[in-house]
Amino acid sequence: MSALRKMLNLPPKESQGGEGTSTVPADAAVSAPTPTPTPAGTGEGATLVRTPPVLGWAEEEESAGRSAMRKVGRVAIWLVIGLAAFTGVRTWIFPAKPQAPVQQTDPLAAARKNNVPEAEAQQVAARFARSYMNWNSQTPELRAGELEADLAQGLDPKMGWDGSGVQMVAQTIAGTVTQVGGKRARVLVDVRVSTVTGGGKNQRTVSTWRGLEVPVAQGYGRVVVTGEPAIVGMPTAAHYNAPDGPEADTQMSGQTRGTVKEFLSSWASGSQDQAAAPGADIHPLGGGMEFDALDSWVVDAGSGAKRTGTATVRWKLGGGQLQQTYRITLTKVSASSASRWQVEAVTSKTA
Template sequence: MARRSTVQHDPRIAGEPELSARLDTADFDAPPPRRPRRGGWSGGGGRWLVWTGRIILWALIVVVVVNGIRAPFERFTRQEVAAPNGAVQEQHGFPVERGMAFAAQFAGVYLNFNPDDATSRSSKLAAFLAQGMDPQMGWDGFGKLAAVAVQAYDLKASDANNAVVSVAFQSGPRRMLLSVPIYYSGDDAGERFVVSGRPAILPAPAPADLPQVAKPETDDAAAAELKPQLEGFFKDYADGDTAGLQRYVAAGKSLPSFGGALTFAELKEIVVPVGGATREIQAVVVWTVPNGDVPPTPDSTDPATAGGHLEQAYRLTVEKQGDKWFVADIRGAGRVAD
């Protein structure tokens, strides 16, 4: 029976490389080799910039084209041009304010006539009429007409040279309108106006319907405190007593007075809403108006010296300082709840 050799063989044999059970960590730290990418798009950043530039360029072109179309359309369709302070307001290039002033001046002459003044009227009208027009503008020389409160009311221009102006006026108890066609020569022809046709009298619109307003909740206690203060204030406010007036005016405030032009007669009504130390109140005051140059005499029964009475409504800002009320401001009341 053969025996196994007891000689141990060294695994390391001379002349052969030494084997080691340890791993070299440097092999793990090294990055894997890069493979060439297939199917990619090299140089894409440049193309995106080109397309972005094209989009921006087309957007600018669209904006320019739209504005170019819209601008003339707005110029032709607008009815009025908002004018800054000091500038001439225009419709279709027609000067509105100057045209209305010309028509109102013409109406003041045209609407007033009587047989005794026919010659004078025709000579005055000549300043507004073109050559060859009827010097009396349709009036046959008979009858009478008188107009007051002549005011330019409206203007409608059809183009830069032609317009129709409405002029409001009062004749007796009636309020009416006069329609006046006028022509404007333009800037290159002296900026002149002329009546271009026969006027027309029209009825004016009726007064508007005024809705009722609710009365505010009132403070009767504050009204009782304010009444004597306001009576003294309005008396000195009418008389022009500067020193006396300051007793009723809030500290740091100064108010002008009538200086004797009117005389205080009565504080007829006072409305004081609920509030704090500063309030907006309403007062109805009765003034005595002089009868000509004669100063009015209170409680006089003589018509020559009694004067007339006129009711006026005021809105006052009052402030309570300590235990008294003082006036900080006074102005027209506007609409007062009845």
């Protein structure tokens, strides 16, 4: 505490009563008169009382460096005290506001508000495309009535048709919805159409796919067609490099070929549960199919109680033959001391 008292220019602390030490520096000049006994009372038997000496303080000259350090320390202490007082008062008057939670914003949210609902747009466009591409000169009013159900009010239901000819629609498939903003969009619809050409013995029906792009918009309460659709081109074939197939296990393929052939025959006849492994979930093929031949069966190299292979099969249906490729999974079923391979799953092949 002596250093702090010097920095604050305070006098040294006085010694406590009863202490035997003095705070007077050793080199201080002390002048004290010789105590003179003072009689305490008169007469015979009076005692003499000694008056304690009076001690004086001698000033010690302080060096310039020490005085400067004391002043700097005093200023620093008062600065800290002032800063603490200022910040405390400021927080009382202007308390810190809690930080606002950061809201996650979706930059595409505003754009989506102006989109047409895709599911409804596809439904309306597919229905409209069926009516639009289906006509018969004998009953032109049927086509117009169906188109009016999905057209915006005020549009001509003939939609460019001259009223002649015959064309039939077998199927429509709604595809890509292109949003153009302002609650408007274009829907691509694939349409399977059939036309009759020739007459008499030369008459024949020709079927083909057409691409139709239908303009739609979000109206009052529902999606409507806003104008004439346009026939567009269909996608062409794209090139694809199939990955290399797995190595074959020739021995396993020969051992299980009979098992696979027996299952395929049972599958075609509707009794696949008898040839499949216990717990297998293989749905029946349905009537009108007959197993013709197992052209190839190759098991992938591997080990374990489950093995998978590729089967090339020929079916008889519709008066002809259809060759197909399957991925068939076998599992080893054990009973008592015997075990055998059975079919557990059948799927299409993915190249």
